[in-house]
Amino acid sequence: MNIKFFNVAMGIALTATALSASAQKTYTQGMVAYTTEMRGQPADVKEYFTADSTAAVITVGPANVKLLSNAKHDYFAVVLDVPVASIKKAGIATPAELEEAMAALPTFTFTKTAEAKQISGFNCKKVVAKDNKSGKTYDVWITNDITLPPTAFPFYYASIGGFPVQFTAFQQGQETTITISSVSDQKAPAGTFAISKDFEKGSLADLNAGG
Secondary structure, rough: OOOHHHHHHHHHHHHHHHHHOOOOOOOOOEEEEEEEOOOOEEEEEEEEOOOEEEEEEEOOOEEEEEEEEEEOOOOOOEHHHHHHHHHEEEEEEEEEHHHHHHOOOEEEEEEEEEEEEEEEEEEEEEEEEEEOOOOOOEEEEEEOEEEHHHHOHHHOOOOOOEEEEEEEEEEEEEEEEEEEEEOOOOOOOOOOOOOOOOOOOOHHHHHHHHH
16 A cells, blocks of 8 residues: 555656656746857857847957847847947948848748757757758757747747757858857846947948948
8 A cells, every 4th residue: 555655656746747847938038148159259149038129248359249129120230339449339220221131031941850959958859941042951959948939039930839049040141050058037237128328320331331
């Protein structure tokens, strides 16, 4: 009797543990951290997100760069702060610049695979993304351990079926491999999603011309 009771108790405990381990954690706001490259230099990225806004805060050499966007994809800004050079500039994309940037991004068809592995502590499955424009394919590792708002990852992976943990990112004709190192519910510091008044504002073309 005691042995049977022990076995039942163990079974319940193991089931509860399994359910706990497989339960998704849902984030409505927080931060995604990863390391990438910008102009050949390693860059640490902290990407803060809410349901309607994203702010990627990037440290590369002496420069602090902030990329601001929203869930509607009708706003994008690059904020450049280089204290050693007394540079405080912000480039806000014009409608034409936004249209051009969106047109240059890939559109994907996704194919699930049976391959699985752990990346940065997340249980991931491989999805093959085929670019409908170029025909190139990319391996994307996604997880369903967590749920995040669409603002937390590139919109061209919005229908991939999970949160991309290891993937190829596309910007200004460049491809970059990104591996997410952590996801937390850390809130963005005050003012993160805004451009301070002491920054010189212009279009993205103005910022590029000045850089």
